Structure formats: structure tokens, C-alpha cells
Amino acid sequence: MRSCSVSGSVTAVAGGYNITAGGTNIFGAADQFTFNYELVDGNFDYKVRLAGLTLADAWSKAGLMGRQTLDSNSVYACSLATPSVSGAYFQWRTTTGGGTSNSGNFLVNYPNTWLRLQRTNNLFTSYASLDGNAWFQLGSATVSMTNSIYVGMAVSASVINGSANPTIAAQFRDLATVTGGTIGTSLPDFEPPGPSSRKTPFAITEIMYKPFPATNASGGSFEFIEIFNSNPFFEEISRFRLSGDIDYTFPQGTFVQGGQYIVVAKDPTALTAYYGLSGMPVF
Structure with missing residues (x-):
């Protein structure tokens, strides 16, 4: 595996990788993030456990990505998780330099936040799970890419803060090809942490x-x-x-x-x- 970094590092550890990253976001017309990737030919179905993700912003993010090129405005599809309140979701860009779309929302529960990304020709499907076995679909989208694309773990602090460039740390574990498991028909209902009175955040x-x-x-x-x-x-x-x-x-x-x-x-x-x-x- 290789790393493509704006401001970060990739460290191999027992059972996975620790990645630190800066970057302004994975969103909109262009992205800035750290990417630990390899070239993958054809269809795939990968899962990974995100054991931890520190926070620089409510939209700091990490996850599995399939990307046509390493250019900042490339088309892509990815399963992403945030540190807390913004949950996990599916995101994609269908045209080079175009905007992004999101779907789905799933609670995060570190160290047991599982993400999955599947490619079937040009159809990309995203899932999330709390145990790596019972999956819930976050969404799917058709994104036209060549047979060989960059696939790996993406991390962005998602902060635009002048000259400051905070970094976050993501702990990826148990990266593997999916075998077995179940797929739920609908996302489970959940209520994120919050005040019972709703009068204060x-x-x-x-x-x-x-x-x-x-x-x-x-x-x-x-x-x-x-x-x-x-x-x-x-x-x-x-x-x-x-x-x-x-x-x-x-x-x-x-x-x-x-x-x-x-x-x-x-x-x-x-x-x-x-x-x-x-x-x-x-x-």
C-alpha cells in the first residue's frame, strides 16, 4: 500500500493502520485528505473496522474510498464515518470537478464502527455495521470509472482555519474482503446523545x-x-x-x-x- 497525503502519516500496526490527517474536506468540487490506497481491478467488496476517530470538527471523517484518480476533483464513492454527532454515511461524486451527494445515516460506536464499500461494475454500494456481520445499506450510486481504480482508507480533518492545520487520528482495523453476513432492509432507529430538555446542546x-x-x-x-x-x-x-x-x-x-x-x-x-x-x- 502507498500513501498520498496533504498533511498526515500512515503507520502499519498490529491488525491494521493508524492514519493521521489534516485537510480541508472530502466534499464539494475538490478534496483534501490523506489516502492509503492500492490499485484494484474490477469488482470488490471490502470492509474495515474503524476503532477510533478523533475530532477536529463535527464533519471530520474517515472511511473506505474508491477513486478514479488522485486528482483533488476526481470522481469517487466512499463509506465515511465522523467522530460523533454526524454519524456514518455514503458519499459520491459522479463528474470530475462536480458536486458531491450523500445518503444514509448510521450511528457511530467506537471501537465498533464498521464500514463497507462494494463495487459491481459501475454500481457502488455503501454499508455500515456495529459488528461487521449485520449490515445496513447507506445507499448506492452509479459512478462511471475504469476497470482499475484507487481503493483504500481516506481521512480528512475537514477544517478550514486560516494558517492553522489541525490533524486527526483514525484507527483502521480488520480490513478484509466481505464474506457472509446479513443485510438489513432498513436502517435502525437511534437517538444520538443529547439533552433530555432540548433547551441546551x-x-x-x-x-x-x-x-x-x-x-x-x-x-x-x-x-x-x-x-x-x-x-x-x-x-x-x-x-x-x-x-x-x-x-x-x-x-x-x-x-x-x-x-x-x-x-x-x-x-x-x-x-x-x-x-x-x-x-x-x-x-
């Missing part, structure tokens, strides 16, 4: 109180609260306060990106080391 999605084990060997506590911004855009929470059994005031300049999780921990250092947290703000 924030929701407390997890409370860990008196866990087992409660501390590390040095006495560092593993208690925490997880908070989620269900909006697709950022919110500032500078000087906002959690009070009661926990008492914490967010420092000045605290922003929570759209679709981002944050954690307020009793002992941030102990919690981060124990759970191996990365790419998530811990206060």
Missing part, C-alpha cells in the same frame, strides 16, 4: 462515581463526568461551573467543539493514564 453522557478499582496504586482517583456537545458547532463554556458533590469551574477560553466529548475528572492525570485517553479534553 449539552448533555452529561456518563458519570463514574466510586468505580472499581477506585484508584491507581498511588491513590489517584478514577471518578469522572463526561459531557457532550450535541450541536454541530462549538460552544464556549468559560467560567461555567459544576457544583454539588463535584465543584469545578471551567477556565477562561474553554470551547467545546461541535460533536465533541469532554471529561471532568477528580484526578485528570490518573484517569488519562488508566483509560489511555487521547484526543479528548480532560479537565
